[in-house]
Amino acid sequence: MSAQGNHEDAELQPTFAEGYKPTAAKSLDAYRELDKEDESLARWKASLGIGANAPAEASGPKVTVISLTLTSDSLFRPIVLHLSDKENFKKNPITIKEGAEYSVTVEFKVNHGLTTGLRFIQVVKRAGLTVDRLDAMIGSYTAGEAPYRKQMHTESAPSGLIARSGSYTARSRVTDDDKEVYADFEWVFKLGKEW
Template sequence: MSAPQEQHDDEDLRPTFAPGYKPGEQKTLDTYRELDKNDESLNRWKASLGIDGNVPGELSGPKVTVISLTLTSPTLSTPIVMTLADKTDYKKNPITIKEGAEYAVTMTFMVNHSIVSGLRYLQVVKRTGIKLDKMDSMIGSYGPSPTPYTKVFASEEAPSGMLARSGTYTARSRVTDDDMSVYADFEWTFKIGKEWA
């Protein structure tokens, strides 16, 4: 008899917005380049997003490509990297996290074209169908760049004890923006063990 599959309701992966928050209207890169050219502070903001005329205008394909999630810890000698482009099934090949260890997740991503506003990382962790944890982290707004961006999320502490070590946890991760465009949506599993593996 096979183990029951974890079910993740999309309601679990809806971002939380502050009351009254309304995302701004999407604009093309060319529109941003032309916007208030004489406003010095706006020009500094545009330069911080890479809107300086050196990046090509609107192109096809996703605005954001998530490259990897990496787990790091002071107790882990080599970071654990989940590369989304490779064909490893991270749902069928669980990662082992050391019980009680403090660890952090880093996301590496590309912004390919256009500006992405309000990029955020959502993650729901379940075990035997019961939601144990939800993470909703704002990443920020970014302009296109030929080099990847990285975002390190707040450190977490792995559970410990015999009960924590018995069973597999399923995490569903999603990367979205203010317009609710989804750039990555994937599942991965992990176990809690006495040592990293």
């Protein structure tokens, strides 16, 4: 692997608060048995749906990322990037209005078990140089029928003539505390005077 490839992978690794060490992965059964007498832990487990009726572990990916959606007060209709069409993301750049405030929402489904410390990491580059990096906590979730949606904090698009020239490549990744990668894809955008 090239030095550039190693650097890109390093940029897409989650950052943790000083002193924080993710715990080793546990099965649902292990979480059910964990400190049964601890009332606050019991409430946390109940909030995640960890109980006697929780679905059993299964094979296959724990998490399936469905889409990435950009929303803004200045945008008539959200821009939705369905991961089933990710081969076209680089061929068909989207336009983001310069200077606009927008947010990204990740839609995903937990297929089985429990995923802890789910994170969204995104690195934006222009002409090979990193211009923005986002590392946002999504949270911990258990399997369910309905997909989950998590909106990230609001971002501001760059503005000006120089910002509008050329295109930007965003590499987005969804991972967890165990560094299991559930989605890793690139999409391209340009800045324009309008969406």
